[in-house]
Amino acid sequence: MATINKNFEKLPGSYLFSTIAKKVREFEEANPNAEIIRLGIGDVTKPLAPSVIKALNSAVDEMSKEETFKGYAPDLGYAFLREKIAMYDYKDRGCNISADEIFVSDGAKCDCSNIQEIFGIDNTIGVCDPVYPVYVDSMAGRTGLYNSDTMRFDKVIYMPCNAENNFVPELPGKAPDLIYLCFPNNPTGAVISKDELQKWVDYANENNSVILYDAAYEVYISEENVPHSIYECDGARTCAIEFRSFSKTAGFTGLRLGFTVVPKDLVLDGVALHGLWARRHGTKYNGAPYIVQRAGEAIYSEQGRREIKEQIGYYMNNAKIILEGVKDAGFTAYGGVNAPYIWLRTPDNMTSWEFFDFLLDKANVVGTPGVGFGPEGEGYYRLTAFGNREKTIEAMTRIKEAR
Ligand SMILES: *Cc1c(COP(=O)(O)O)cnc(C)c1O
Numbered sequence: 001m002a003t004i005n006k007n008f009e010k011l012p013g014s015y016l017f018s019t020i021a022k023k024v025r026e027f028e029e030a031n032p033n034a035e036i037i038r039l040g041i042g043d044v045t046k047p048l049a050p051s052v053i054k055a056l057n058s059a060v061d062e063m064s065k066e067e068t069f070k071g072y073a074p075d076l077g078y079a080f081l082r083e084k085i086a087m088y089d090y091k092d093r094g095c096n097i098s099a100d101e102i103f104v105s106d107g108a109k110c111d112c113s114n115i116q117e118i119f120g121i122d123n124t125i126g127v128c129d130p131v132y133p134v135y136v137d138s139m140a141g142r143t144g145l146y147n148s149d150t151m152r153f154d155k156v157i158y159m160p161c162n163a164e165n166n167f168v169p170e171l172p173g174k175a176p177d178l179i180y181l182c183f184p185n186n187p188t189g190a191v192i193s194k195d196e197l198q199k200w201v202d203y204a205n206e207n208n209s210v211i212l213y214d215a216a217y218e219v220y221i222s223e224e225n226v227p228h229s230i231y232e233c234d235g236a237r238t239c240a241i242e243f244r245s246f247s248k249t250a251g252f253t254g255l256r257l258g259f260t261v262v263p264k265d266l267v268l269d270g271v272a273l274h275g276l277w278a279r280r281h282g283t284k285y286n287g288a289p290y291i292v293q294r295a296g297e298a299i300y301s302e303q304g305r306r307e308i309k310e311q312i313g314y315y316m317n318n319a320k321i322i323l324e325g326v327k328d329a330g331f332t333a334y335g336g337v338n339a340p341y342i343w344l345r346t347p348d349n350m351t352s353w354e355f356f357d358f359l360l361d362k363a364n365v366v367g368t369p370g371v372g373f374g375p376e377g378e379g380y381y382r383l384t385a386f387g388n389r390e391k392t393i394e395a396m397t398r399i400k401e402a403r
Contacts, residue, residue: 007139010153012146016372020356027360036360037395039322039383040368042186044251046314048295049307052250055298059291073287076278077104077259081293084300085259089218089244095231101263101274103281104288104296106256108216108245112180113138114284115212115241115260118276119178126157126176128169130187130373130380132214135180151375160376161188163345167334168192171199175207181230182214184221187373187382188343189335194227201230204239210266210273211240216258219249219312221338237263241273248340250299250308257288257296315340318392319385325396326383329403340385343370347403355381362402365395 020040028036048056062068076082082099090097105111116125116138125142127135129152136143136156144155152158157176159169167190169181181200183192192200204211213230221228230240242261246252266273288296298304323336326344333344346355352369359365359381370380385392 005139007141010143010146011137011139012148012151016368020366020368023356023360024366027364031364034364036364036366037387037391037398038366039387039392039395040366041384041386042368043253043386044248044315045386045388046251046311048251048255049299049304049311051298051301051304051307052295055294056291059294063291070290073290073293075282075285075287076100077102077288078290078293081297082259084297085244088300090229090231090261093228093232095229096237097229097231097261097263101261103260103262103277104293105258105260105281105285106288107247108214108243108258108260109134111258111260112212112214112243113140114280115243115277116140116142116178117280118273119210123177124155124157126159126172126179128161128180128182128185129158129375130161130370130377131180132182132186133373135212135214151371158374158376161185161190162376163332163334166190167343168196171203175203175209177208178210178212179204180212180214182216183227184217184339185335185341186217186339187341187368187370187377188380189337189339189341190343191221191223191226191338194225194232197227197230198233201233201236201239205235208268209239210268211236213240213242215242216245216248217339218244219308220316220340222316223338226338231261231263237265239266241266241277246296246299249312250296251311252292252296255292255295257292314389315385318387318389321389321392321396322383322385325393325399329396329400331403336385342383342385344381344383346370346379346381349379352378352381359399359402363395363398365398 082102086099143153161167167188218228230236245258262274262277264274319336322342326333331344336342352371356369368382370377
């Protein structure tokens with residue numbers, strides 16, 4: 001008799017975004033004239049850069065002729081893209097990562113959950129709280145049971161991140177086998193300093209743990225001494241895997257492109273993880289599309305880099321408007337400097353959901369309740385900088401009036 005993978009039944013419902021959608025829908029029905037501004041989106045809104053469009057068009061043309069047509073891409077990615085990544089994202093930042101340690105894929109979301117397939121089923125997992133839910137919702141069976149009262153999986157090691165620790169977790173007393181870190185962070189917008197990240201690298205090497213480092217928002221870093229890659233730290237080649245994405249970097253959320261770095265020095269039980277991931281990747285994946293990899297390559301040209309910088313500048317200007325706006329309105333707020341997320345403390349001891357209702361009702365503004373990312377997010381609220389400039393400004397005016 002066929003049975004199902006019971007791990008799916010342990011997953012909590014996707015309660016957060018469906019509840020938000022329902023509340024907004026009900027509000028719209030009751031207030032048909034209200035003009036709602038959405039600052040909850042975790043998706044880019046600007047069109048693809050001209051250089052990217054140009055590369056796409058010319059790659060499509062190549063596909064139309066027998067002489068230049070491309071079939072299956074190499075499993076691990078085309079050399080033209082892997083070499084650019086190695087050069088611009090790593091060598092130029094002083095990181096010793098070679099092109100053949102880069103695995104091109106269709107995005108970081110899949111990679112950061114699929115990576116669990118190469119580790120033992122009894123490995124423990126440590127995650128930040130609040131957290132991007134993908135790391136624990138990977139259905140591989142390591143997380144134990146989900147308890148809807150505590151909003152936690154019983155086998156996951158949660159590392160609280162709050163204002164007291166600047167949203168950077170403390171090293172756990174008992175080391176998790178796998179440690180997910182994400183900086184700049186979604187949802188808090190926090191970053192980790194190079195010295196602090198070095199402590200995590202040392203800790204992982206001492207305890208034979210592996211750090212799974214999600215650097216999807218690397219391009220938003222504006223301050224000095226904030227590491228762009230975990231490989232800026234000494235010893236990271238023996239304990240860390242890094243995930244990157246073209247989604248937030250260059251607006252590829254609809255195109256799909258990302259990559260994972262597995263250094264050859266990362267060895268467990270005498271086996272190099274590089275080979276394991278190559279095997280896994282090659283077995284279950286037939287490579288990101290040629291036209292998309294050409295589009296990805298285009299962001300490394302001089303013109304492409306300029307265009308991407310301008311796009312990021314647009315979003316980060318929104319972030320500044322939001323951060324200053326909510327501070328002017330008397331809120332305590334974090335993030336927004338090295339990440340497109342602003343994480344604000346709800347006022348007057350309101351819960352995250354009470355504040356959601358308050359902002360919807362009084363300002364017709366929609367964000368995301370912090371508690372939706374984990375219990376430690378209770379009392380916080382996330383606003384994103386991916387919206388339109390005028391609407392972002394208007395939202396700040398309304399929030400100030402609502403206060
Ligand atoms: C958006 C996001 C990603 C990117 O995922 P893709 O699959 O590449 O679009 C990865 N990690 C975090 C934390 C994100 O917010």
